[in-house]
Amino acid sequence: AKLIGVELVRVTMPLKQPFRTSFGSETARDILLLRWVRSDGEGWGECVAGRDPLYSSEYTDGAANVIRRFLLPRLVADGDIRAESVAGVLEPISGHRMAKAAVEMAVLDAQLRAEDRPFAEYLGSSRSRIPAGVSIGIQPSIGQLLDTVGGFLDEGYPRIKLKIEPGWDLEPVARVRERFGADVLLQVDANAAYRLSDARHLSGLDEFGLLLIEQPLANDDLRQHAELARLISTPICLDESIISAAAAADAIAMRAAQVINIKPGRVGGYLEARRIHDLAAAHGIAVWCGGMLETGLGRNANIALASLPGFTLPGDTSASDRFYANDITEPVVLRDGHVPVPTGPGLGAVPDEGRLKEFTVSREWIPA
Ligand code: OSB
Ligand code: MG
Known part of the structure; x- marks a missing residue:
C-alpha cells in the first residue's frame, strides 16, 4: 500500500x-x-x-x-x-x-x-483479559495515601504500586501493610532516586513482603543494581535501565534484575518489547507491562502485548478512568480486577x- x-x-x-x-x-x-x-x-x-x-x-x-x-x-x-x-x-x-x-x-x-487482524492474534497470544495493577504517586500525607490505596482496592485492582523516594519509603509501605494486610500484592517504584550507599536503608523494605522494588538506582547503574541485589532480599525489577533486548540480556547475565518491566516506548517499539518478553521467558525472568499514562490508544496496545504468556505479574495497565475523566478512545474499563484484551483489528482502538x-x-x- x-x-x-x-x-x-x-x-x-x-x-x-x-x-x-x-x-x-x-x-x-x-x-x-x-x-x-x-x-x-x-x-x-x-x-x-x-x-x-x-x-x-x-x-x-x-x-x-x-x-x-x-x-x-x-x-x-x-x-x-x-x-x-x-x-x-x-x-x-x-x-x-x-x-x-x-x-x-x-x-x-x-x-x-x-x-x-487484531494485534493479540499477530502476537500469538490467547488470553481474553489480564489482571490490571495501579501505580500510585507520592501523596501529600499518609492519610491521603491510605484513602487512595483503599479506593483502588475497592475498585478491584489486584496489585498496588507505590511510588517512593528518600523520605517517602519505609513509612508509607509499613502503613499500607498495617491497614490493608499482608495479602495485598504490593510493590514500589523509586524511579532511580537512590544510591548504592542506601542499600542498608532499602533493606528496611525486606520485612514487608513486596513483590519487587522497581529501578532503585540510576539508569546506567547495572553493575550497582547487581550489587544491591546481593544486599537486599526484595527482588529488583528494572525499568529505566532496560532500553533494548541487548540491555535486558546484559542485566540478566549480570544478575542485575530478577524481574523486568517492559515498556514498548522505552525500548523502541512493540516488536523489540516482544523480543525482551521472549528473552526473559527463556531465562525464567518474570516480566510485566509498564505504563506511561497512555491514552486508550497506547493502553489497548499494551494490554494486547501483556496477554503474552511471559507477562506473569500484573502490569501498570489500569483503566482509562484511573488518570483521565475522558479518554480519547472508548474507555478501557476494569471488571473483576481485569481489563479486556482488544479483539478488533489493529492495535485495538x-x-x-x-x-x-x-x-x-x-x-x-x-x-x-
Ligand atoms: O516509572 O513506571 C514508571 C509514569 C510515567 C513515567 C514513569 C512511570 C510511570 C508510571 C505510570 O508508573 C504507570 C501507568 O501508566 O499506569
Ligand atoms: Mg517505573
Whole structure:
C-alpha cells in the first residue's frame, strides 16, 4: 500500500489528580500522536515521551522534531514500509527510542487494520483479559495515601504500586501493610532516586513482603543494581535501565534484575518489547507491562502485548478512568480486577473524533 502522508497531532490530556514521582509532578500529559495514512486506510501511534526530559532524555517536542526531520524522510525513501522493517531502517539514527516506537506503532496499526487482524492474534497470544495493577504517586500525607490505596482496592485492582523516594519509603509501605494486610500484592517504584550507599536503608523494605522494588538506582547503574541485589532480599525489577533486548540480556547475565518491566516506548517499539518478553521467558525472568499514562490508544496496545504468556505479574495497565475523566478512545474499563484484551483489528482502538478535537492543541500534515 502507498503511504500518503503522516499527521502529527498534539494533545493535552488533563489528569484527574497530579501524578508525582521521585523525578517530578505532572498535572497534564503533553502527548504526540501520529496518524499514518496509506492509500488503503490509516493507523495511529502514541509517543510516550513526557513534556520534559526527566524520566529519560526524550521529550515531546524533541520526539516531534526527530520524527519530522530524520525518521519520516528515511521511511519514505525506503518505499514499502512494513512494521517489521521500521527498526532496521531507523537504526542509523541513534537513540530516540520513544519517537521510533511511536512511528512503528502507527505503521503496525495501519498494517494490521489493512489485514483486518487484531494485534493479540499477530502476537500469538490467547488470553481474553489480564489482571490490571495501579501505580500510585507520592501523596501529600499518609492519610491521603491510605484513602487512595483503599479506593483502588475497592475498585478491584489486584496489585498496588507505590511510588517512593528518600523520605517517602519505609513509612508509607509499613502503613499500607498495617491497614490493608499482608495479602495485598504490593510493590514500589523509586524511579532511580537512590544510591548504592542506601542499600542498608532499602533493606528496611525486606520485612514487608513486596513483590519487587522497581529501578532503585540510576539508569546506567547495572553493575550497582547487581550489587544491591546481593544486599537486599526484595527482588529488583528494572525499568529505566532496560532500553533494548541487548540491555535486558546484559542485566540478566549480570544478575542485575530478577524481574523486568517492559515498556514498548522505552525500548523502541512493540516488536523489540516482544523480543525482551521472549528473552526473559527463556531465562525464567518474570516480566510485566509498564505504563506511561497512555491514552486508550497506547493502553489497548499494551494490554494486547501483556496477554503474552511471559507477562506473569500484573502490569501498570489500569483503566482509562484511573488518570483521565475522558479518554480519547472508548474507555478501557476494569471488571473483576481485569481489563479486556482488544479483539478488533489493529492495535485495538481509534480516537473518537469529537473527543480528540477537545484535547487537540495542534495538527501538522506531512505529505509523503
Ligand atoms: O516509572 O513506571 C514508571 C509514569 C510515567 C513515567 C514513569 C512511570 C510511570 C508510571 C505510570 O508508573 C504507570 C501507568 O501508566 O499506569
Ligand atoms: Mg517505573
